[in-house]
Amino acid sequence: MRKVALITGASSGIGLALCGRLLAEDDELHLCLACRNLGKAEAVREALLASHPSAEVSIVQMDVSSVLSVVQGAKQVKQKFQRLDYLYLNAGIMPNPQLNIKAFFFGIFSRNMIHMFTTADGLLTQNDKVTSDGFQEVFETNLFGHFILIRELEPLLCHTDNPSQLIWTSSRNAKKSNFSLEDIQHTKGQEPYSSSKYATDLLNVALNRNFNEKGLYSSVMCPGTVMTNLTYGILPPFVWTLLLPIIWLVRFFVNAFTLTPYNGAEALVWLFHQKPESLNPLTKYLSATTGFGTNYVKHQKMDIDEDTAEKFYQTLLELEKRVRITIAKSDRAI
Ligand SMILES: NC(=O)c1ccc[n+]([C@@H]2O[C@H](COP(=O)([O-])OP(=O)(O)OC[C@H]3O[C@@H](n4cnc5c(N)ncnc54)[C@H](OP(=O)(O)O)[C@@H]3O)[C@@H](O)[C@H]2O)c1
Numbered sequence: 001m002r003k004v005a006l007i008t009g010a011s012s013g014i015g016l017a018l019c020g021r022l023l024a025e026d027d028e029l030h031l032c033l034a035c036r037n038l039g040k041a042e043a044v045r046e047a048l049l050a051s052h053p054s055a056e057v058s059i060v061q062m063d064v065s066s067v068l069s070v071v072q073g074a075k076q077v078k079q080k081f082q083r084l085d086y087l088y089l090n091a092g093i094m095p096n097p098q099l100n101i102k103a104f105f106f107g108i109f110s111r112n113m114i115h116m117f118t119t120a121d122g123l124l125t126q127n128d129k130v131t132s133d134g135f136q137e138v139f140e141t142n143l144f145g146h147f148i149l150i151r152e153l154e155p156l157l158c159h160t161d162n163p164s165q166l167i168w169t170s171s172r173n174a175k176k177s178n179f180s181l182e183d184i185q186h187t188k189g190q191e192p193y194s195s196s197k198y199a200t201d202l203l204n205v206a207l208n209r210n211f212n213e214k215g216l217y218s219s220v221m222c223p224g225t226v227m228t229n230l231t232y233g234i235l236p237p238f239v240w241t242l243l244l245p246i247i248w249l250v251r252f253f254v255n256a257f258t259l260t261p262y263n264g265a266e267a268l269v270w271l272f273h274q275k276p277e278s279l280n281p282l283t284k285y286l287s288a289t290t291g292f293g294t295n296y297v298k299h300q301k302m303d304i305d306e307d308t309a310e311k312f313y314q315t316l317l318e319l320e321k322r323v324r325i326t327i328a329k330s331d332r333a334i
Pocket of ligand 1: 008009010011012013014015034035036037040062063064065066090091092093141169170171172222223224225226227228229230231
């Protein structure tokens with residue numbers, strides 16, 4: 001039987017590169033593209049089938065910033081498949097990013113230069129907004145919508161005979177000090193992206209704790225700095241064009257500059273081949289590229305407290321309960 005991999009955010013950037021790379025590894029795979037824009041998804045499907053005619057590629061419409069859309073999309077997935085082998089939780093946003101120019105120039109001449117280039121720590125702030133569900137958009141898109149998706153797809157993912165894998169696209173930008181259990185949506189701060197990625201790392205730990213016995217394993221990775229729509233939102237394209245020659249040089253010292261979506265997908269593909277039971281839940285897997293362009297995967301121990309992870313997971317379950325009551329009420333009203 002063909003293995004099935006569902007990928008959110010497959011319509012561009014790292015998710016799109018991942019689709020091509022997975023089919024290059026196993027062209028018998030069935031890829032299910034979970035995308036909000038059906039036109040884009042259809043174009044991706046056609047391109048993938050043109051290069052991998054023996055593959056199967058299907059599409060499910062899903063906007064991960066809307067719980068109702070996730071529930072409806074998951075319903076279609078359950079109608080199509082008996083089980084999922086891989087669920088790549090990759091869709092993500094960094095809206096209205098602002099670069100802190102002062103911190104950037106200060107960082108260049110400090111001992112923290114490599115750390116700054118690797119993690120963008122302290123360099124980026126974002127302006128978040130509230131979705132129609134009433135959540136912070138970054139929180140709902142990068143984390144909560146995906147959490148609901150996992151909960152909806154549990155019957156397809158939990159099999160003790162042959163484990164399934166959840167693989168999250170997190171970030172080196174995930175920072176403990178940007179996350180608080182008292183403000184999980186980061187309503188009060190200016191770094192919702194970093195908070196949402198730290199929340200992803202926490203959830204990953206809690207999911208392993210609660211689901212490994214049921215045959216479901218979770219891992220987190222970071223693609224490095226990749227030139228995609230997301231990064232082109234940070235600086236105007238012409239500035240990137242000016243910076244790129246310098247960045248290519250800096251890559252001899254900072255292997256986090258993977259730059260292309262193909263390179264950025266390295267750890268996602270590596271995880272595809274791993275026995276999930278052999279992975280350490282407290283490790284983040286990092287795509288890296290040498291100055292000469294060779295890709296490899298680095299392992300990084302995460303700064304995670306398991307009790308905080310469990311408390312966060314329980315908070316998400318509570319939030320889910322409330323959302324489901326609201327959805328049930330609006331269903332009755334229709
Ligand atoms: N680029 C980097 O340097 C970098 C570094 C670390 C982590 N990441 C992470 O990598 C992941 C992929 O990002 P990328 O760099 O490839 O950026 P991208 O090219 O902007 O791709 C983002 C993908 O997410 C989808 N998406 C966004 N909001 C969505 C929503 N509400 N519902 C469904 N899909 C949605 C987009 O769909 P549309 O095509 O419809 O917009 C697109 O397919 C993200 O989780 C990001 O945080 C990126």
